[in-house]
Amino acid sequence: MATFESVGLCDWLIQQCKEMGINRPTPVQEKCIPAILEGRDCMGCAKTGSGKTAAFVLPVLQKLSDDPYGVFCLVLTPTRELAYQIAEQFRALGKPLGLKDCIIVGGMDMVTQGLELSRKPHVVVATPGRLADHIRSSDTINLKKIQFLILDEADRLLEQGCTDFTKDLEVILSVVPEKRQTLLFSATLTDTLHQLQSITMNKPFFWEQTSEMRTVEELDQRYILTPEKVKDAYLVHLIQKFQDEHADWSVIIFTNTCKNCQILTMMLREFNFPTITLHSMMKQRQRFANLAKFKSNVFKILVATDVAARGLDIPTVQVVINHNTPGLPKTYIHRVGRTARAGRNGVSITLVTQYDIHLVNAIEELIQAKLKEYPVVEKEVLKILTQVNVTRRQCEIKLEATDFDEKKNINKRKQMILEGKDPDLEEKRKHELDKMKRKEKFKGKTQEKHLKKKQQQQKT
Numbered sequence: 001m002a003t004f005e006s007v008g009l010c011d012w013l014i015q016q017c018k019e020m021g022i023n024r025p026t027p028v029q030e031k032c033i034p035a036i037l038e039g040r041d042c043m044g045c046a047k048t049g050s051g052k053t054a055a056f057v058l059p060v061l062q063k064l065s066d067d068p069y070g071v072f073c074l075v076l077t078p079t080r081e082l083a084y085q086i087a088e089q090f091r092a093l094g095k096p097l098g099l100k101d102c103i104i105v106g107g108m109d110m111v112t113q114g115l116e117l118s119r120k121p122h123v124v125v126a127t128p129g130r131l132a133d134h135i136r137s138s139d140t141i142n143l144k145k146i147q148f149l150i151l152d153e154a155d156r157l158l159e160q161g162c163t164d165f166t167k168d169l170e171v172i173l174s175v176v177p178e179k180r181q182t183l184l185f186s187a188t189l190t191d192t193l194h195q196l197q198s199i200t201m202n203k204p205f206f207w208e209q210t211s212e213m214r215t216v217e218e219l220d221q222r223y224i225l226t227p228e229k230v231k232d233a234y235l236v237h238l239i240q241k242f243q244d245e246h247a248d249w250s251v252i253i254f255t256n257t258c259k260n261c262q263i264l265t266m267m268l269r270e271f272n273f274p275t276i277t278l279h280s281m282m283k284q285r286q287r288f289a290n291l292a293k294f295k296s297n298v299f300k301i302l303v304a305t306d307v308a309a310r311g312l313d314i315p316t317v318q319v320v321i322n323h324n325t326p327g328l329p330k331t332y333i334h335r336v337g338r339t340a341r342a343g344r345n346g347v348s349i350t351l352v353t354q355y356d357i358h359l360v361n362a363i364e365e366l367i368q369a370k371l372k373e374y375p376v377v378e379k380e381v382l383k384i385l386t387q388v389n390v391t392r393r394q395c396e397i398k399l400e401a402t403d404f405d406e407k408k409n410i411n412k413r414k415q416m417i418l419e420g421k422d423p424d425l426e427e428k429r430k431h432e433l434d435k436m437k438r439k440e441k442f443k444g445k446t447q448e449k450h451l452k453k454k455q456q457q458q459k460t
């Protein structure tokens, strides 16, 4: 069995790991640490909660202690909360070095960040958008001598999703040296492999955990088939059950929109469940504060959008509930990976409507496992159905009375302007597109009707 000595770590780091309760390397650490210490680029693909962060933090710290100078390492990651979490790992493991780190994320003061950057931290952990803003607006940021560029959740950084990082990445890549070590990590690297390989320079060391299943064995993966209208009653029923039977468990509920997040939080609070929320329409300070309250167990239930789907490491999370079935199987892997971390057990329950069955099939194909039905006494759920739906409606009305939608609209327009688009023109385009889609749908339906009529006529 490998040890931290056998993978090449020096004594002070081994000691520091021990102090943190980390005694033996996990497989991703065992394979990737020696390659990184050798000076190779590295791509590591291992399941959620398998210790990928320490797989890059430890060798970087070792190299840094050999030759500490200037900005040594740049880590990019898709979310602000994750940036803080990674910086914490650097700080904890690098304590004996007196490591100086700097976190550059959106939603925080740019001037303070600029000052911190100018003090030459050893490690910069950043979200791409804000770091690119700093690079564009100032020539004092010097990343020309970094030795390591790390892309955590690398596939997310390179995919063109709703938050598209590719332009910001181009800006960042244009100011870092060509001669560097590039390290890419994620639980879902393989489908963006080609794109990722173009970022690494010298033939990277690639390691992927070989195992039939893409999710961890300690995770009990369940589903509940429910009509859309009964979903919330199931949710309240499940939360009540977990509260009654396992008072110390923490639960994350994932949902698809910020508004839904807000409404579900309000609704669960009406039922006196200690609930808190995390989504991208909140002020950044509030996001951090809510996450801290959830981590410290002050609130046991977190309702979040996919902003919390990747990377967050909260050991007390025993249950993940998907209030909506994720459209992308990859998102499912990351969401349910918030529980059953580092060898612990966990349960995930996905609420599935009759329209989502194809999504479940796609998920099962990717994870190479079948979800099992979660047993529920339906009678119990139906008992609370009316009360839950009335409460939800009341919460919707309450939220409509606030400026939530207006804020959302302003945020959307702000984002478009930042992306160099004209919000009015975009709105017009969207309107036209919707009109065309409606027309097509109508045409399809009429054709279908016509066909059915014809078939009936032929039968008679």
Ligand SMILES: Nc1ncnc2c1ncn2[C@@H]1O[C@H](COP(=O)(O)OP(=O)(O)OP(=O)(O)O)[C@@H](O)[C@H]1O
Pocket: 021, 022, 023, 024, 025, 026, 029, 046, 047, 048, 049, 050, 051, 052, 053, 054, 186, 187, 310, 311, 312, 313, 337, 341, 342
């Ligand atoms: N060798 C080890 N032994 C025991 N625990 C470890 C070891 N390495 C890391 N851990 C712990 O395992 C937990 C999960 O690690 P980490 O957050 O790095 O997972 P990950 O692989 O990056 O997951 P994700 O894909 O969800 O981001 C952390 O709490 C970390 O402290």
